[in-house]
Amino acid sequence: xxxxxxxxxxxxxxxxxxxxxxxxxxxxxxxxxxxxxxxxxxxxxxxxxxxxxxxxxxxxxxxxxxxxxxxxxxxxxxxxxxxxxxxxxxxxxxxxxxxxxxxxxxxxxxxxxxxxxxxxxxx
Numbered sequence: 001x002x003x004x005x006x007x008x009x010x011x012x013x014x015x016x017x018x019x020x021x022x023x024x025x026x027x028x029x030x031x032x033x034x035x036x037x038x039x040x041x042x043x044x045x046x047x048x049x050x051x052x053x054x055x056x057x058x059x060x061x062x063x064x065x066x067x068x069x070x071x072x073x074x075x076x077x078x079x080x081x082x083x084x085x086x087x088x089x090x091x092x093x094x095x096x097x098x099x100x101x102x103x104x105x106x107x108x109x110x111x112x113x114x115x116x117x118x119x120x121x122x123x
Contacts, residue, residue, distance in 0.1 A: 003105075005098030006040045006051050011088065015097070018089050027108035032094070039098060050100045050121060054088055057122040060096055063104070063115035070120075073097065092116065 007015070018024065019032050052058050052073065059070040071084045071092070079087035088097050091109035099105060099118050107114040 003099070003103055004038055004040060005035055006042060006047065006100075007098045008044045008047055008053065009041050010044075011053065011097060012036065012039060012041050014088070015094065018094075023089070024094075025108060025110055028094070028110075031108065035098075048100075049123070052096045052099045052118060052121055055123075057120075058096060058118065059120040060092070061117040061119055063117060064113075068119060 015032060016036060019029050019036075022029075024032060047053055054073050054075060057070060057072045059068055061068050069084075071086045073088050073093050073096075074080075074085045076087045076089050079085055079090065086093050088094065091107070091111055091114060095105050095107035095109065095114055095116055096103075096118055101118050101121060104115065104117045107116070
């Protein structure tokens with residue numbers, strides 16, 4: 001994964017803690033630690049509009065099913081998958097967080113490998 005991700009400091013800390021608590025697979029841990037090492041950390045007010053983050057609606061294409069899905073990324077406690085609100089720490093959330101429109105992400109998720117493409121981001 002050569003694309004550099006951009007995260008707010010709060011999200012960076014949340015993901016780092018998630019890894020530290022061993023809530024991810026070994027493959028995810030290696031990938032996340034590498035991405036976090038190279039990530040850009042910014043204040044929320046300085047986060048570009050084209051970056052996937054919390055409380056933004058994101059449309060992504062699942063290349064395995066060839067379907068588009070629109071979700072809002074939320075904190076773990078506010079996740080309601082039935083209302084298309086998914087946690088940033090879910091398989092899809094952690095794969096696309098910090099990405100920009102056009103990024104294609106291959107991710108070794110717990111439920112199977114993902115291949116997702118960020119199509120649209122809205123506030």
